[in-house]
Amino acid sequence: MNRIQMVFIAMLTFAIIGCKEKENRYMQITGNTQGTTYNIMYKSANADDYSKEIDSILLNFDASLSTYLPNSIISKVNNNETPELDHLFRTVFKRSLQISRETDGAFDISIGQLSSAYGFGFKKKEIITKELIDSLLQYVGYNKISLSDSAVIKTNPNIMLDVNAIAQGYSVDVICDFFESKNITDYMVEIGGEVRAKGVNKAGTAWRIGIDKPIDGSTAEDRELQTIVNLSNKSLATSGNYRKFYVENDMKYSHTINPHTGFPVKHNLLSATVIANNCMDADAYATVCMVLGPDAGMKLIKNLPNVEAYFIIADSTHVNNYRITSSPGFAFFLPDE
Numbered sequence: 001m002n003r004i005q006m007v008f009i010a011m012l013t014f015a016i017i018g019c020k021e022k023e024n025r026y027m028q029i030t031g032n033t034q035g036t037t038y039n040i041m042y043k044s045a046n047a048d049d050y051s052k053e054i055d056s057i058l059l060n061f062d063a064s065l066s067t068y069l070p071n072s073i074i075s076k077v078n079n080n081e082t083p084e085l086d087h088l089f090r091t092v093f094k095r096s097l098q099i100s101r102e103t104d105g106a107f108d109i110s111i112g113q114l115s116s117a118y119g120f121g122f123k124k125k126e127i128i129t130k131e132l133i134d135s136l137l138q139y140v141g142y143n144k145i146s147l148s149d150s151a152v153i154k155t156n157p158n159i160m161l162d163v164n165a166i167a168q169g170y171s172v173d174v175i176c177d178f179f180e181s182k183n184i185t186d187y188m189v190e191i192g193g194e195v196r197a198k199g200v201n202k203a204g205t206a207w208r209i210g211i212d213k214p215i216d217g218s219t220a221e222d223r224e225l226q227t228i229v230n231l232s233n234k235s236l237a238t239s240g241n242y243r244k245f246y247v248e249n250d251m252k253y254s255h256t257i258n259p260h261t262g263f264p265v266k267h268n269l270l271s272a273t274v275i276a277n278n279c280m281d282a283d284a285y286a287t288v289c290m291v292l293g294p295d296a297g298m299k300l301i302k303n304l305p306n307v308e309a310y311f312i313i314a315d316s317t318h319v320n321n322y323r324i325t326s327s328p329g330f331a332f333f334l335p336d337e
Contacts, residue, residue, distance in 0.1 A: 197233070309327045
């Protein structure tokens with residue numbers, strides 16, 4: 001073999017190895033959005049950087065569904081203006097009403113006046129009294145809102161929408177749809193703990209997603225994991241009252257409000273993790289479970305196709321003062337012992 005042949009083979013070998021490494025490259029994008037953080041990983045044969053496109057998607061999303069932006073579509077609807085309703089708004093609105101009907105109103109995006117009164121919305125927190133809540137309940141009810149070809153129809157102009165229990169999950173789906181349009185088959189998108197994953201991670205296995213232990217006020221720095229879930233071609237969302245709450249006059253107010261009573265829920269379900277085909281549904285059903293409580297919540301989950309759940313329930317008779325229950329199919333997603 002002459003020198004030229006040897007050099008050519010060496011160059012060819014290097015090129016093949018280089019291409020293989022390039023094909024296996026996993027990109028990561030992190031940032032802040034919707035008052036929280038996001039972490040996105042995807043496999044790209046050409047090491048494409050989609051950070052600008054993702055930023056644009058998230059900005060468009062906020063411009064449609066963020067109640068914290070005064071000029072967003074949802075804010076204008078809440079102010080009884082008639083903005084042009086985009087696809088993002090319509091999708092969330094329609095799916096929200098569907099879930100409201102199938103859960104008898106346990107999920108309800110017309111809860112805006114209540115969530116704001118408790119300080120979980122977009123207005124200054126009010127002093128909570130039974131009289132105040134009773135006065136606001138007249139503005140709550142999914143059957144009091146509907147969608148025409150061009151506008152949201154309210155039976156009362158004081159009704160305000162709050163889509164925080166479903167929009168974040170949908171934002172995950174929108175980014176995943178973008179990846180699908182780019183023929184990316186291996187990715188994980190996480191926004192504020194809501195996750196959707198497809199294909200495999202860099203190690204060639206299903207994406208490993210942690211479920212937190214129910215520690216009051218825990219942050220990303222001091223969080224402890226209860227278990228790990230293997231996720232591929234599915235979405236996961238967790239709703240819990242151990243992290244989002246405030247204390248006033250020795251009373252703990254959770255961020256999950258029962259649309260029927262107008263008050264934060266009071267039961268022993270600490271967190272509900274739901275796995276579904278898309279993250280919008282996982283997000284919404286996790287909230288529904290927190291409203292219904294462990295028994296009614298699990299009954300609902302068992303009647304939903306392609307939906308599984310994992311509950312952490314307060315119980316002083318068990319170690320760590322809580323116990324675990326899950327739907328029959330959830331075990332499929334847990335790692336082998």
